[in-house]
């Protein structure tokens with residue numbers, strides 16, 4: 001129910017467009033397929049994934065065969081869910097993090113400024129606390145003073161310890177301290193914020209690689225999760241950022257934010273498919289509780305209701 005509410009904009013628009021695309025059509029002809037293609041592309045599903053979906057529909061429905069609007073909707077919904085199902089994730093309905101024998105679960109969060117990285121970390125910290133997990137935050141985005149301050153605000157708000165240093169200090173050193181502190185405190189989860197400057201790809205790669213390497217001095221297989229945060233309302237920009245970050249480091253999960261303020265939720269489908277990275281969380285508001293566990297079936301269903 002909350003998912004439906006959070007995605008109101010995405011949902012209404014996608015559903016409306018979809019219905020318009022097939023309205024009055026009694027068979028799946030080129031016209032219908034063209035319209036569908038347009039709806040998917042304009043909802044930011046992306047061209048590659050759109051063509052994949054269209055192909056599947058073509059393969060499933062003999063062209064020019066009579067199919068009612070309801071049935072066409074159903075087919076489309078199944079094909080999109082099927083696409084997301086090829087990535088082995090998105091089945092969860094409740095918040096759950098893996099446990100490790102040698103220390104806390106370490107999440108390194110990456111993404112450019114302004115996408116909602118800090119907010120997502122704060123919301124995630126809250127979910128951890130709600131689940132009874134002990135969390136430590138690490139302010140390794142040392143490039144901007146505001147980033148450290150913002151994270152501190154979220155640490156206060158969620159009543160979670162934070163490890164930080166001066167602005168301009170070595171991010172790897174902050175990450176190292178954070179992990180050490182977390183191990184000492186017997187924490188369950190560590191969430192490390194990192195700087196997201198994209199102006200120099202080599203720098204980004206070097207910095208993230210170094211942060212990871214230094215973390216591994218404390219916990220050999222850390223980070224367990226490299227989560228890329230993307231702003232779902234930015235369409236092609238989000239695709240471009242996914243491309244750059246996946247080239248710079250091994251991204252293992254996605255959090256897509258601001259889906260409450262966009263009519264283009266299709267970006268979740270496209271990016272997940274194109275980069276074969278599971279979406280773990282979606283942000284549907286600015287509040288502390290506006291982070292939802294991504295469940296592909298619920299998500300796809302919410303578009304077609």
Ligand code: GDP
Nearest residue numbers: 113114115116117118119257258283284285286
């Ligand atoms: P950062 O620079 O990536 O750390 O971005 P912030 O976490 O500071 O967020 C930037 C802005 O986006 C803030 O005004 C947040 O309140 C807002 N924001 C973050 N996530 C969401 C979301 O899911 N929905 C909405 N509507 N706003 C969000």
